[in-house]
């Protein structure tokens with residue numbers, strides 16, 4: 306007996322396709338790739354602590370790669386069964402320590418930070434990568450977006466007490482990486498705005514930078530923004 310004829314099969318096939326497309330489309334729409342300027346993390350109310358492996362180099366460090374929706378909201382902690390497993394990224398540890406350093410207090414080895422990023426954000430993009438792939442994607446995006454190089458090219462170098470127009474900072478990064486970033490500031494101990502985090506938008510396959518579908522809110526900068534030096538920064542344990 307023939308249960309399904311050719312036409313019936315086609316209909317079932319199309320229904321499955323539709324459900325699959327809907328399921329994928331609901332995952333998330335794009336990523337924010339977020340990098341932070343370590344001097345600004347340290348020169349803020351909360352202060353910072355250098356990782357156990359030592360003071361990071363004077364460069365932007367990765368904060369995370371965050372799935373986001375076009376409507377501005379984001380999914381979070383999507384798969385409690387897929388918790389962070391250090392053994393899956395142990396081969397990346399030394400490069401993560403350099404490019405994705407923790408600045409949280411008390412001083413850590415980075416595992417807590419990476420666990421948080423994977424479990425809160427990474428698990429919401431399991432259709433794109435596994436845990437190892439998540440960290441690899443972040444590292445490869447950082448290589449593609451040399452923020453410090455873009456700023457230095459425009460004459461914006463880390464320097465305490467020197468202020469830059471917000472537009473100049475944004476234009477320098479836009480020129481350097483091709484798309485306008487969102488720039489988040491925090492306020493230093495003297496009450497000045499300083500460049501804190503840079504958000505770039507990345508396509509849903511985590512490979513290419515794109516024009517941001519929507520910008521985050523909060524952490525706005527004033528017109529005059531400091532790009533503080535990290536060589537003169539201190540961690541909480543040094544104060």
Ligand SMILES: *[C@@H]1O[C@H](CO)[C@@H](O)[C@H](O)[C@H]1NC(C)=O
Pocket residue numbers: 331374375376377378
């Ligand atoms: C934003 O979009 C997502 C995915 O389509 C949806 O699940 C969520 O409810 C939306 N949130 C708001 C506030 O519109």
